[in-house]
Amino acid sequence: MVQGDVEDGPVATDGGARPQSVAATLPGLAGVPVSFFRGDEIIFPDRERYVEVATTLKRAGFITCSDLCAADYLTYMGRALPEGVVGERFELVVNLLSHEHRRYIRLRVQIPAEDAVAPTLFYVYPGTENMEREVYDLFGITFTGHPDMTRILMPQDWEGHPLRKDYGVGRVPVQFKDAPGPR
Amino acid sequence: MSDETTPGTVLPDKPDAVDFAAGLPGVGGDVADLDDEVGDELFEDFEELYEAETSEGDQELAPFEATTPMELLIEQGAVLRVSEDTAVDPTVDPDLDNASFGEGETMIINLGPQHPSTHGVLRVMLELEGETVLRSKPVVGYLHTGMEKTAEELTYVQGATNVTRMDYLSPLNNELAWSLAVEKLLDIEMPPRATWIRMLMSELNRISSHVMWAATNGMDLASTTMMIFGFREREMVLSFFEKTTGLRMNHNYIRPGGVAADLPDGWEDDVSAIVDTISARLDEYDQLLTGQPIFRERTEGVGVIGPELALAMSATGPILRAAGVAWDLRKSIPYLAYDEVDFDVIVGTVGDTFDRYAVRLNEVRESIRIVRQVLEKMPAGDYRAQDKKVTPPPRARIDESMEALIHHFKLYTRGFEPPEGEVYAAIESPRGELGCYIVSNGSNKPYRMHWRGPSFVNLQIVPAMLRGSLIADTIAILSSVDPVLGEVDR
Numbered sequence: 001m002v003q004g005d006v007e008d009g010p011v012a013t014d015g016g017a018r019p020q021s022v023a024a025t026l027p028g029l030a031g032v033p034v035s036f037f038r039g040d041e042i043i044f045p046d047r048e049r050y051v052e053v054a055t056t057l058k059r060a061g062f063i064t065c066s067d068l069c070a071a072d073y074l075t076y077m078g079r080a081l082p083e084g085v086v087g088e089r090f091e092l093v094v095n096l097l098s099h100e101h102r103r104y105i106r107l108r109v110q111i112p113a114e115d116a117v118a119p120t121l122f123y124v125y126p127g128t129e130n131m132e133r134e135v136y137d138l139f140g141i142t143f144t145g146h147p148d149m150t151r152i153l154m155p156q157d158w159e160g161h162p163l164r165k166d167y168g169v170g171r172v173p174v175q176f177k178d179a180p181g182p183r
Numbered sequence: 184m185s186d187e188t189t190p191g192t193v194l195p196d197k198p199d200a201v202d203f204a205a206g207l208p209g210v211g212g213d214v215a216d217l218d219d220e221v222g223d224e225l226f227e228d229f230e231e232l233y234e235a236e237t238s239e240g241d242q243e244l245a246p247f248e249a250t251t252p253m254e255l256l257i258e259q260g261a262v263l264r265v266s267e268d269t270a271v272d273p274t275v276d277p278d279l280d281n282a283s284f285g286e287g288e289t290m291i292i293n294l295g296p297q298h299p300s301t302h303g304v305l306r307v308m309l310e311l312e313g314e315t316v317l318r319s320k321p322v323v324g325y326l327h328t329g330m331e332k333t334a335e336e337l338t339y340v341q342g343a344t345n346v347t348r349m350d351y352l353s354p355l356n357n358e359l360a361w362s363l364a365v366e367k368l369l370d371i372e373m374p375p376r377a378t379w380i381r382m383l384m385s386e387l388n389r390i391s392s393h394v395m396w397a398a399t400n401g402m403d404l405a406s407t408t409m410m411i412f413g414f415r416e417r418e419m420v421l422s423f424f425e426k427t428t429g430l431r432m433n434h435n436y437i438r439p440g441g442v443a444a445d446l447p448d449g450w451e452d453d454v455s456a457i458v459d460t461i462s463a464r465l466d467e468y469d470q471l472l473t474g475q476p477i478f479r480e481r482t483e484g485v486g487v488i489g490p491e492l493a494l495a496m497s498a499t500g501p502i503l504r505a506a507g508v509a510w511d512l513r514k515s516i517p518y519l520a521y522d523e524v525d526f527d528v529i530v531g532t533v534g535d536t537f538d539r540y541a542v543r544l545n546e547v548r549e550s551i552r553i554v555r556q557v558l559e560k561m562p563a564g565d566y567r568a569q570d571k572k573v574t575p576p577p578r579a580r581i582d583e584s585m586e587a588l589i590h591h592f593k594l595y596t597r598g599f600e601p602p603e604g605e606v607y608a609a610i611e612s613p614r615g616e617l618g619c620y621i622v623s624n625g626s627n628k629p630y631r632m633h634w635r636g637p638s639f640v641n642l643q644i645v646p647a648m649l650r651g652s653l654i655a656d657t658i659a660i661l662s663s664v665d666p667v668l669g670e671v672d673r
Contacts, residue, residue, distance in 0.1 A: 037604050038604070063494055063495075066609065071631040079624070080604075095607050099508075103516070126643075127495060130640060138331075153324040154324065169333075
């Protein structure tokens with residue numbers, strides 16, 4: 001990529017500055033919608049192409065997966081999305097890091113509520129193991145092919161997925177044995 | 184053995200343990216084609232890329248072996264979960280002295296969650312053959328308090344109070360990542376003094392965190408003197424924090440829009456005294472531990488991690504640098520004013536426990552270097568942005584101006600409303616890449632807040648470090664990872 005990219009760190013506050021798009025230079029990413037926000041490049045592969053896109057990016061130098069998380073857009077379905085992307089309830093958000101280009105690229109994958117399943121990224125980036133378990137635990141999105149799809153933060157017998165928007169705050173009785181609930 | 188599989192959890196179809204290509208979703212039969220291009224494209228300038236910027240000359244990473252990265256990474260991921268049969272199969276890992284294992288049964292023991300060497304409520308399940316660790320699995324979650332859920336109910340102003348409790352050994356770094364993310368969302372610029380104060384506090388925090396690590400690491404390796412030394416030095420830094428922020432921990436000092444207060448009068452003398460003293464005392468650490476044969480015997484060659492594995496497992500911070508990868512967000516993607524100060528990225532060569540010790544100790548020296556430069560270059564001016572939506576009016580103005588009173592009231596009751604959007608801001612915390620991801624729906628509370636905790640991610644590499652080690656080494660290895668469980672569980 002171009003050397004000028006180095007200047008555009010993830011915390012650059014110049015909202016208008018746009019680094020050169022990585023997605024535009026990779027033929028493997030043709031047809032994937034791209035948007036920019038605050039200097040970050042965000043691409044929106046669909047669920048079927050998601051692992052393939054990540055693999056392509058990995059070959060282009062994004063050798064580390066910095067972060068993988070999800071968001072539940074149940075009460076904010078009208079969020080701005082680029083053309084060609086249909087907003088679903090869940091979104092898988094992956095931040096890939098390229099040491100070579102010194103920049104991040106963000107993948108946002110739409111996951112429908114009725115079929116909250118995504119392919120695992122574990123075989124491309126083994127470092128996503130804990131992160132995918134966290135997403136499964138807190139959002140209930142299952143990753144097919146993940147070697148150890150169990151809860152990680154909540155107790156193993158916990159019911160529900162706390163970070164979903166329909167999971168209330170403080171309205172759930174404490175689930176300890178013999179302890180009376182708050183109401 | 185009876186471990187991982189727990190009742191009541193959804194287990195998807197696992198791919199065949201051997202045929203990983205088949206289990207690679209979305210790639211399918213494409214794997215074979217990758218082989219030719221991957222190596223060339225990805226690691227063309229590999230040596231150039233990881234040229235370490237140190238004062239000791241170039242310390243380059245060896246290039247990848249002939250194996251393609253794709254194969255390599257799959258293999259490395261799988262190493263952590265080898266089946267029971269292969270774990271004791273002498274043909275699997277020639278480096279491991281499997282011949283001595285015999286026919287005996289393996290044993291599962293739990294290290295923690297109350298064990299003092301686990302630095303918190305971390306539980307590590309160890310599969311032992313005699314005294315050798317075969318497989319292991321860190322079990323976390325005992326400290327989970329749902330901070331990410333809580334944050335959705337707190338305004339952006341209150342958010343800093345929430346996140347500062349996450350990594351309790353470097354609270355100012357948590358606040359910094361939070362503030363940078365919110366400011367990126369707001370798209371406001373910081374006055375130079377605020378930036379430099381943040382940098383000063385962040386580096387002092389790194390010093391206190393690293394000497395605290397040195398203390399607990401000494402304790403784990405039975406050097407109580409080191410523990411007293413470490414706490415003594417940390418105390419000096421915390422006293423300065425108390426003087427500046429009012430609190431020894433959980434400061435809520437770095438806030439969106441600047442910092443809470445200007446530095447106290449005479450801060451230059453305090454900070455100079457701190458860095459001069461610690462700088463001299465680091466030599467005592469060297470005398471006590473660095474050259475000491477017992478310490479070196481216990482740490483050298485223990486828990487070795489190579490650069491490829493560290494990168495594949497998303498490890499960051501001292502673990503990655505000890506493996507020889509010169510990657511430090513302060514240097515590579517500079518935030519604050521790190522591009523205006525002069526410092527080196529410390530890298531190791533072997534990637535063992537001793538390297539991780541040496542990297543941290545020398546990072547303290549580099550932090551001292553940065554702090555000294557901040558002392559010289561600290562600009563005058565505002566310590567917070569003059570943006571009336573984000574920063575409260577000065578206290579004196581509230582008495583004389585109705586508008587100031589309203590601003591103050593609105594800011595602390597309702598807060599500010601950033602534009603819609605989502606941002607990810609990452610900083611180099613003492614433990615690695617600390618990232619904050621915020622989704623804003625235009626209201627005064629974040630719609631979603633997510634933290635990429637370096638300890639959480641770094642713990643994944645523990646099974647790879649522990650494999651083949653002795654129980655006594657397990658303590659040294661766990662200690663060298665430096666997990667803070669408050670951040671792991673959030």
